[in-house]
Ligand SMILES: Nc1ncnc2c1ncn2[C@@H]1O[C@H](COP(=O)(O)OP(=O)(O)OP(=O)(O)O)[C@@H](O)[C@H]1O
């Protein structure tokens with residue numbers, strides 16, 4: 001699980017404190033440590049509860065609130081403050097920030113704004129206090145990885161499912177896989193899950209979406225991986241617009257430390273939204289003409305969009321298969337970008353796992369293909385190269 005952020009709030013007005021509290025209670029990563037209705041008492045509350053961050057509503061008495069912010073900043077310089085006010089005028093914002101607040105939100109608060117502000121407070125706290133290590137990995141924000149293919153059947157779903165399951169093995173992570181191959185995706189089949197809800201349910205309820213509803217919509221696999229599947233009915237695909245997806249991804253980022261997206265191969269607007277919102281885009285290729293040609297074309301398009309091209313990591317799948325008629329060196333030269341990882345061909349293990357509806361870690365944990373995917377997962381997560389599985393794998397199948 002992700003580290004929980006313990007928050008203390010002060011707001012003398014019941015009218016605004018209630019909705020603020022309810023909003024915070026809906027965020028999985030937040031633990032409401034203390035709630036106070038008097039500015040005068042709040043400093044004692046903070047002394048006793050030592051929260052990770054505090055939220056101060058200004059509107060009951062701006063002067064008292066600014067004084068409190070100053071006091072807290074002096075006594076607890078590592079405890080970041082989020083100020084909230086219905087008056088979003090420049091003067092209030094400036095005064096709050098000058099007094100020592102790190103963030104300012106205008107009430108009524110929008111959930112996404114709150115989540116982003118909390119994330120920044122978390123980063124702020126970890127940066128200012130050297131004793132804090134977030135998530136055990138140093139990351140304060142979710143890692144979002146999109147898996148996109150250079151042609152049909154190149155191995156995207158196999159990689160997405162097995163990378164997701166490998167990530168879910170780390171107890172510090174909270175991992176979800178979202179099937180964005182909206183028409184023909186089969187991540188649910190690969191994991192033998194029969195979900196109650198799909199992305200269509202989430203999209204249909206996007207206006208009243210809260211964290212609890214979103215979490216309930218994901219289906220948990222025994223590996224620990226959560227899955228949000230594609231719509232069951234083809235006609236429901238049209239319900240999912242890019243702005244829905246943007247909102248859903250925003251909320252998922254606040255709830256999960258690691259997200260994996262299995263994309264379609266059609267460069268739809270939802271695919272593009274997912275790639276834009278990703279930290280890493282894994283472009284899966286095979287060593288044959290169509291695939292390598294498409295990699296070049298895709299990179300050409302992605303490079304045109306600022307920030308997208310550099311996120312791409314090329315992963316060559318099925319290395320060693322009979323179908324491969326291009327050498328790695330030639331592929332790399334044609335693509336003009338290094339190959340990040342190579343996954344060996346292992347039809348028996350892969351096909352067997354897919355047929356059984358289980359990940360490789362269950363079906364063929366000792367197989368080289370499984371070991372290679374674990375190594376890739378570790379590399380994507382920024383884990384050190386010193387891990388034994390990776391060393392062994394790199395000597396045969398992998399180079400970066
Ligand atoms: N490394 C591998 N070795 C052997 N077979 C593999 C490997 N990776 C994937 N496969 C096989 O290739 C086939 C296609 O894989 P998969 O469904 O993951 O591809 P995809 O890119 O998601 O396809 P689609 O375009 O249908 O979404 C499957 O039968 C799978 O078992």
Ligand SMILES: [Mg+2]
Pocket residue numbers: 156157158181185186
């Ligand atoms: Mg697929």
